[in-house]
Amino acid sequence: MEKVLVSACLLGKRVRYDGGAKSSGSEILAQWQAEGRVVAVCPEVDAGLPIPRAPAEIIAGDGAGVLTGSAQVVDRHGENLTAAFLSGASLTLQLCQRHDIKVAVLTEHSPSCGSTEIYDGSFAGTRILGAGVTAVLLRHHGVCVFNQHEIVEAQRVMDALHQS
Numbered sequence: 001m002e003k004v005l006v007s008a009c010l011l012g013k014r015v016r017y018d019g020g021a022k023s024s025g026s027e028i029l030a031q032w033q034a035e036g037r038v039v040a041v042c043p044e045v046d047a048g049l050p051i052p053r054a055p056a057e058i059i060a061g062d063g064a065g066v067l068t069g070s071a072q073v074v075d076r077h078g079e080n081l082t083a084a085f086l087s088g089a090s091l092t093l094q095l096c097q098r099h100d101i102k103v104a105v106l107t108e109h110s111p112s113c114g115s116t117e118i119y120d121g122s123f124a125g126t127r128i129l130g131a132g133v134t135a136v137l138l139r140h141h142g143v144c145v146f147n148q149h150e151i152v153e154a155q156r157v158m159d160a161l162h163q164s
């Protein structure tokens with residue numbers, strides 16, 4: 001049975017920077033959980049960052065830039081968290097490889113998990129097109145990454161993988 005990687009905060013776990021969750025309420029996610037298919041992850045917590053923690057954003061680029069060294073992840077106080085975000089992404093990739101995961105549903109706008117939009121690094125709430133560090137790394141290794149608004153699309157890919 002195909003496993004799917006899901007951001008822990010979407011499953012109701014209080015792992016977000018502010019100590020909260022971002023429960024999706026998706027029936028599809030609930031079904032995957034009931035079937036034992038879900039592997040939960042929070043790259044930031046797995047990398048050792050505390051809960052709660054200061055909000056972090058990517059400066060001068062997106063996750064691809066962080067991976068190549070041209071961008072950094074910093075928190076609101078200016079602390080460079082790039083190493084922790086790279087570690088969390090690497091640990092998440094290892095988790096996918098261990099469970100042969102091909103599909104991930106991650107939390108949009110996160111500097112780790114955002115898949116189509118992230119914050120611009122100004123801490124002003126401005127979003128830009130781009131992906132987080134973990135999302136980019138997983139895609140580079142063949143994992144199909146979706147956000148919480150694309151669960152139906154993720155289900156279609158899971159179904160197609162199951163039939164192949």
